[in-house]
Amino acid sequence: MTALDISFDRRPEADAPIAPSPAAKTTLVGLTRARLGEALLSAGVPERQLKMRVAQLNHWIHNRGAASFDAMTNVSKEMRAALAENFTLDRPEIVSEQISVDGTRKWLLRLPAQGPRVRPAEIETVYIPEEGRGTLCVSSQVGCTLTCTFCHTGTQVLVRNLTAAEIVAQLVLARDRLGDWSGGAAPEGAVVPGDGGRFVTNIVFMGMGEPLYNLDAVRDAIEVMADGEGLGVGRRKITVSTSGVVPEMKRLGEETGAQLAISLHAVNDALRDVLVPINKKFPIKQLMQACRDYPGASNARRITFEYVMLKGVNDSPAEARELVRLLAGLPAKINLIPFNPWLGSPYECSDWDTIEKFSEIVFRAGYASPVRTPRGRDIAAACGQLKSETKRLRAKEREAMEAAE
Structure with a gap:
């Protein structure tokens, strides 16, 4: 079985001039x-x-x-x-839909232009089916400003923030495609999960962009997603991941009630300055204090710390012990993420034996330390791999047209 890649349109080149258009509804x-x-x-x-x-x-x-x-x-x-x-009642336009061998789905979506001379924007959204639940990974910005060196999205410049409606529309479109609406059969053209249980139950703001640099829109989007008479995703099923925008963390908790995830990846400032450059502005000590002050954090609502495993970079037993020391007293769990490769990356994934030893040290200290199973690697949908593939798709279209001619 191979991954499926379905293109939905045939568009002119990205460099083609933009024609002014009448105001849309x-x-x-x-x-x-x-x-x-x-x-x-x-x-x-x-x-x-x-x-x-x-x-x-x-x-x-x-x-x-x-x-x-x-x-x-x-x-x-x-x-x-x-x-x-x-x-x-328009949704974003689907440019392509890719389906992984493990059932993960990635949509490249085109959003309408925000003005007559502004090109439509493109983002990626990922659906991850798991036993008993389905997680939708949504984007909050077109591109990103943070330049985390292990993350493919960080190689893409920031184009603009998404509106709250554009964030919510990613969930609406996913439910369209999965036939996941209340009180009715799947709409025509929907791709319905075969086991009847892999629908969207959880939302993670871990797609393109830094959510806390677009907090007003993220807050309003969560309001719509969590509306019990509407989309009905419980706030405890919504997780917002930040690379460490310390000044906005308390407000996130107060205004959204969402679960918090921290993109940590290093246990000292020298290394985190390289891997997550925002650390130069908000170093680890400030970040940890903001976590301790996060509204609602408790053993029932633990903060998730994401830690990508980079071979020979941050995966030693000494760093595992330092991670335990760093999180002492915090209601926390640690997600260990095997590095997902992308073309041009300077990093490699830690060996499995190394990851297991790291996890064991953290677990013995009393912290849950699951190793996240990579999902959707074959369609570049795994953690850290998201990036608009517009140019690649259009290059494939050109090649197909040239071959046909």
Whole structure:
């Protein structure tokens, strides 16, 4: 069995000139209740009806997955017509869908332009099926500014922040593709998991970008995702990973109630300055204090520390013992991540025996230290591998067209 790679479009080259386009209708997908209310007011919905209409639309869009206003059977025909005249229920465009041999799915998504002279942006979103749950890894930015040396996404420049609606739309689209909507059959074209149980139950903000550099949008996106009458993902099932933007960590906990994950990867400042350059601004001592101060952290809500295993770099027994010392007193668990290779990387993955010895030292000190099984490596969907593959896809398209000619 081999990985599948399905392209959904045939587009001109990235360097082609951008033609000005007329203003597009706003999609209502992914909007908070407050934003939905503002949109409906602007379309002339009477204020006395607003609360009811917002509840109706939130239910249809984010609980039932409605892709057209005509599906909203308890909304009057006149209202549906007015909605269709002013708004859409458009999702991001799927440029390609890749399916790994292990069931992991990666979507390259194209987002609409944010203005007449701004090119549409592209991001990647990954769905990871596991026994008893399914995890969706969402992006919060187009590109990244942090330049972590082991991470492929860090080699891509930051283009812009995503809006809250664009973050939520990644979950909406995943549910479309997986047939994962409440109270109905899978929509036409959906790819439904064969065992009936591998649907999206958990969200991790571990895709492209640093979530805490886009915290307002991340906060609003979590509000929509966690709405019990809408998408209904519990806040304890939502994890936000940061490389260590210390000033925003307390606010993340206070305003979202999300689980916290720290992209740590080193136990001393000298090495972390190299692997995670933001450490020069917010060194380990400050980071650990921010973790101790994180709202809601407890043995029931442990902070996850992510630690990528790099051969001969950060994987010695001495570093495992120092990691234990560093986390003393914190409600923590450690995810050990075998390094996932990418073209041009200067690093190699630690040997399995080395990883097991590291894990054993941490485990004996009383910390859970699972070794994360690499998922989706064959489609570059594993941790640290995400990067827009637009140029590669378009090069393949050119080659196919030239061969056909």
